[in-house]
Amino acid sequence: MKLVWSPETAFKAYMETVKSCEIFQDSSVAELVSAMAAGWNAKVVVETWSGGGPIATSIGLAVATHHTGGRHICVVPNEETKEKYVEAVMRQYDQTAPEVIVGEAEEAMEGLEGIDFLVVDSRGNDGLSRIIRVAKLGDRGAVLVCKNACSRAGSTFRWHSVLEGKSRIVRSVFLPVGKGLDIAHVGATGGRGKKDMWGGIRG
Numbered sequence: 001m002k003l004v005w006s007p008e009t010a011f012k013a014y015m016e017t018v019k020s021c022e023i024f025q026d027s028s029v030a031e032l033v034s035a036m037a038a039g040w041n042a043k044v045v046v047e048t049w050s051g052g053g054p055i056a057t058s059i060g061l062a063v064a065t066h067h068t069g070g071r072h073i074c075v076v077p078n079e080e081t082k083e084k085y086v087e088a089v090m091r092q093y094d095q096t097a098p099e100v101i102v103g104e105a106e107e108a109m110e111g112l113e114g115i116d117f118l119v120v121d122s123r124g125n126d127g128l129s130r131i132i133r134v135a136k137l138g139d140r141g142a143v144l145v146c147k148n149a150c151s152r153a154g155s156t157f158r159w160h161s162v163l164e165g166k167s168r169i170v171r172s173v174f175l176p177v178g179k180g181l182d183i184a185h186v187g188a189t190g191g192r193g194k195k196d197m198w199g200g201i202r203g
Contacts, residue, residue, distance in 0.1 A: 002188040003040045003116060003141045010039025013067045017060045020093045027056045029147055029178035033119060034060030036183075040143055042117035043070035048105045048131065050121070051081040055088040057119065057147065062093050064117075072098045075108040105131045114138040122157075122182070123148040129162045137167060141188040149180035159184040 014035040021027035037045050037060075045061050058074060065072040076082050082100045089098055101108045105120075106127055116138040120131055132144060144159070159172045163186070172184040 003042075003143070005039050006041060007039065009041065009067055010035040013038030013060075013064045016067075017063045020059050020063060021056045023092070024054075024056045026178065027060075029181065030056035030060035032175075032177055032181070033057055033145060033147075034064045036143060036145075037061055037064035037117045038067045040117065041068050041070075042143070043068060044073070044112070044114045044138065045070055045117040045119075046073045046075065046109070046112060046115050046135070047119040048075045048121060049081070049085055050077065051084055053121065055085070055092070058085070058089050058098070059093045061117075061119065062089055062096055062098055066095045072096065073101060073112065074098050075101045075103070075105045077104070078102060106134055109135045112136060116140055116142045117145075118142065119145045119147060121148055122146045122180075123151040129157065132162050133164065133166075137186055139189045141170070142167075142186045144184045144186065146182040147178065147180070149174065149182035151179065157182075 014031050017031045017034040021030050042064065045065050047058060047061055049058060061072050074085060076085055079102055082102055086097070086100060109131055113136045115135050118135055120128060122128060128146070159169050163169065168187040170185045170187045175181040175183065
């Protein structure tokens with residue numbers, strides 16, 4: 001089994017996210033990420049969130065998993081942040097309540113399996129590489145997204161070095177959306193490739 005792209009599901013999630021995030025000044029990241037997660041039929045969607053950060057992307061992921069029937073899991077640092085997160089998401093999108101794990105992101109990732117869509121924030125996250133490295137990705141492959149990637153200017157972050165060869169990078173791309181999206185598509189375990197949505201080889 002592989003991640004298979006569905007343009008119809010992507011479009012539905014995109015349009016619903018546009019409507020759900022209309023109060024936000026800039027929801028382009030949320031709309032794109034929602035369409036990607038839904039389009040790839042992601043079943044285990046994981047994100048990290050810090051108190052006071054923008055909530056639009058989280059709403060987009062909630063919309064996506066509503067369409068795919070998957071799990072939307074958010075890792076937050078403490079109980080206070082958990083309350084703020086759940087309240088903020090449910091205020092804008094009450095169709096599904098996200099699962100929230102309290103604790104260090106790196107430790108939380110070690111307790112999750114089969115992740116096929118991961119969103120982490122590059123801004124103010126010194127453990128970014130470690131979080132991605134310990135994530136247990138699904139056999140179908142995975143899409144990894146670093147938002148606010150422009151804040152990494154001058155860093156040595158590289159997808160291949162972060163994953164240490166444990167996963168096969170099918171394609172990576174930087175998109176000038178919001179404050180930068182750095183995206184990598186990890187191939188499925190084994191199997192021969194087919195063309196993916198970017199024109200590369202899908203595992």
